[in-house]
Amino acid sequence: MIARQPYPETPDQADDSRYLASTHEVFNQPPALEDYNLFEQDTALREAADREGAGAAAPELSRFGALAGAAETIDLGFRANANKPVFNTHDRFGHRIDEVDFHPAYHDLMRIALENGLHSSPWTNPGQGAHVARAAKYYMHSQVEAAHCCPITMTFAAIPSIRNQPELARDWEQRILANSYDSRNLPDSQKSSVTIGMAMTEKQGGSDVRANSTKAYAVGAEGPGQAYELVGHKWFVSAPMCDAFLVLAQTASGLSCFLMPRWRPDGTKNPWQVQRLKNKMGNVANASSEAELRGALAWMVGEEGRGVPTIIEMVAMTRFDCMIGSSAGMRQAVAQATHHCRHRSAFGNRLIEQPLMQNVLADLALESEAALAYTMRIARALDNQDQEHERLLARLATPVGKYWICKRTPNHAYEAMECIGGSGVMEDCIMPRLFRESPVNAIWEGSGNVQCLDTLRALQKEPSTLDAFFQEAAQAKGADTRFDQFLLKLQNDFTNVSDFQYQARNLVDRMALALQGSLLLRHSDKAVADAFCASRLESNGGINYGNLPTGTDAAAIIKRATPVVG
Numbered sequence: 001m002i003a004r005q006p007y008p009e010t011p012d013q014a015d016d017s018r019y020l021a022s023t024h025e026v027f028n029q030p031p032a033l034e035d036y037n038l039f040e041q042d043t044a045l046r047e048a049a050d051r052e053g054a055g056a057a058a059p060e061l062s063r064f065g066a067l068a069g070a071a072e073t074i075d076l077g078f079r080a081n082a083n084k085p086v087f088n089t090h091d092r093f094g095h096r097i098d099e100v101d102f103h104p105a106y107h108d109l110m111r112i113a114l115e116n117g118l119h120s121s122p123w124t125n126p127g128q129g130a131h132v133a134r135a136a137k138y139y140m141h142s143q144v145e146a147a148h149c150c151p152i153t154m155t156f157a158a159i160p161s162i163r164n165q166p167e168l169a170r171d172w173e174q175r176i177l178a179n180s181y182d183s184r185n186l187p188d189s190q191k192s193s194v195t196i197g198m199a200m201t202e203k204q205g206g207s208d209v210r211a212n213s214t215k216a217y218a219v220g221a222e223g224p225g226q227a228y229e230l231v232g233h234k235w236f237v238s239a240p241m242c243d244a245f246l247v248l249a250q251t252a253s254g255l256s257c258f259l260m261p262r263w264r265p266d267g268t269k270n271p272w273q274v275q276r277l278k279n280k281m282g283n284v285a286n287a288s289s290e291a292e293l294r295g296a297l298a299w300m301v302g303e304e305g306r307g308v309p310t311i312i313e314m315v316a317m318t319r320f321d322c323m324i325g326s327s328a329g330m331r332q333a334v335a336q337a338t339h340h341c342r343h344r345s346a347f348g349n350r351l352i353e354q355p356l357m358q359n360v361l362a363d364l365a366l367e368s369e370a371a372l373a374y375t376m377r378i379a380r381a382l383d384n385q386d387q388e389h390e391r392l393l394a395r396l397a398t399p400v401g402k403y404w405i406c407k408r409t410p411n412h413a414y415e416a417m418e419c420i421g422g423s424g425v426m427e428d429c430i431m432p433r434l435f436r437e438s439p440v441n442a443i444w445e446g447s448g449n450v451q452c453l454d455t456l457r458a459l460q461k462e463p464s465t466l467d468a469f470f471q472e473a474a475q476a477k478g479a480d481t482r483f484d485q486f487l488l489k490l491q492n493d494f495t496n497v498s499d500f501q502y503q504a505r506n507l508v509d510r511m512a513l514a515l516q517g518s519l520l521l522r523h524s525d526k527a528v529a530d531a532f533c534a535s536r537l538e539s540n541g542g543i544n545y546g547n548l549p550t551g552t553d554a555a556a557i558i559k560r561a562t563p564v565v566g
């Protein structure tokens with residue numbers, strides 16, 4: 001018989017293990033997925049960065065990958081999300097301050113992103129591989145924490161729009177592109193680095209910004225570069241602590257674009273008042289707000305009445321970042337799911353070796369790699385906008401990719417969560433955060449239907465975009481008969497466009513699949529390309545993940561996607 005200690009009688013005894021019964025040993029649990037290199041442990045990412053022109057950046061990407069995978073960095077993501085930003089209208093003396101109070105972890109994440117040029121590098125060092133290398137970094141950083149990437153993206157994306165007004169660009173660009181972070185709530189004139197947001201959406205219309213009712217009144221002379229006062233409201237303004245915003249407002253000539261700082265040049269607060277913060281289901285670490293403009297001073301950017309074409313240059317870049325962000329969400333979900341199943345056993349075998357789980361994991365990995373391949377190819381197109389083919393490809397493939405990749409993410413996140421089982425639902429696992437974040441990219445920056453309509457608009461305005469798209473996809477012709485047949489049918493379906501708008505989702509879905517298939521056939525592992533053709537091009541893959549046909553080399557696909565930690 002085992003002798004047992006008596007029950008503890010004093011606090012000291014309660015902490016003494018001799019008085020405690022040993023209940024169980026913890027085993028069959030994976031080690032935490034941390035202290036790993038997000039670049040080195042991601043074969044598809046390393047290959048894509050190299051292939052699309054950022055081979056020379058590999059050492060820098062590896063350095064950043066180690067930083068992104070460090071336990072301390074991962075912890076910042078958890079803490080930034082566990083502590084929602086708090087909005088203060090006034091200080092304790094009653095002065096209006098419009099200040100959002102973020103957890104220090106949010107500021108640390110912002111600092112890492114800005115110091116590493118996630119908002120600036122393709123503009124400060126353009127050329128071969130610049131967008132590709134930046135996309136690779138963003139892809140890694142967004143896996144750690146996606147919400148704070150919103151102001152990073154907007155700051156990055158504002159540059160092409162602001163350059164429409166050279167004197168404003170001269171004043172702001174250097175500070176926008178500075179690789180440092182200054183979170184102080186001070187006039188921008190006192191800062192050497194600033195961040196930029198955007199304010200388009202109003203209550204009565206988000207997709208249809210022509211419905212904007214905010215009015216711009218000229219202070220003196222009218223026209224591009226001139227000062228105006230804005231009166232109206234904005235229903236969604238993310239990252240309201242940005243130093244300035246690109247805003248749409250109506251003049252007598254129609255909707256125009258303005259740059260509106262949070263402070264006036266004389267150091268007083270610009271009358272732009274945040275009403276409250278949105279209570280969001282995802283994207284929690286980032287604040288999004290509702291605001292009123294009560295005569296806020298702003299300067300016109302670009303031609304009067306041409307606000308949409310001016311701000312669309314920013315929106316095109318934010319849409320590209322949505323593709324990176326959703327691809328990143330899928331990659332992190334695959335990393336978590338494969339890592340867990342590699343370490344977890346059930347019914348006598350490791351999950352990663354069990355055929356049914358292999359089918360699910362390999363299917364998730366395919367989706368993730370296809371999203372990455374597509375995104376990185378568009379990054380290369382952005383690096384080569386002086387080449388006509390690349391310009392046309394980026395124009396058409398951006399709305400197609402934004403629609404498809406973002407829309408594929410929520411169900412992907414849910415399936416990866418289920419691979420982890422009950423612990424995947426718990427808030428100390430990253431999966432709930434990935435899941436709640438997953439619909440956001442699909443909805444903002446132009447929701448799914450709007451992307452499909454934009455695809456059609458591009459086709460109608462510049463039919464050569466479709467030629468460029470098919471020319472790009474056709475580069476894999478002859479590599480696989482399933483791909484050839486899929487592409488031929490898609491091309492044929494474009495000959496009858498009478499029902500275009502009604503059928504747009506079906507066409508855009510298949511465009512995305514054709515380009516993904518082409519890229520995987522040309523560049524990826526044979527097992528990945530073969531499974532993609534079998535499950536996405538030959539058949540429609542079934543409704544749920546885990547529908548890869550017999551004969552797929554699931555083990556090879558999973559091995560390629562699994563980070564080896566522990």
Ligand SMILES: Cc1cc2nc3c(=O)[nH]c(=O)nc-3n(C[C@H](O)[C@H](O)[C@H](O)COP(=O)(O)OP(=O)(O)OC[C@H]3O[C@@H](n4cnc5c(N)ncnc54)[C@H](O)[C@@H]3O)c2cc1C
Nearest residue numbers: 198199200201205206207236237238444445446447449450
């Ligand atoms: C977390 C978050 C942060 C945001 N931050 C910002 C921000 O910082 N700045 C900003 O300006 N906005 C921001 N937005 C707003 C966002 O861009 C809009 O919500 C989005 O553009 C959709 O507009 P809406 O909400 O008015 O929906 P609506 O325009 O009413 O659209 C509703 C639905 O109808 C569909 N639809 C619209 N037109 C058509 C059509 N012709 N045919 C078929 N379907 C159609 C849309 O695709 C959508 O599914 C944010 C949104 C979210 C969720």
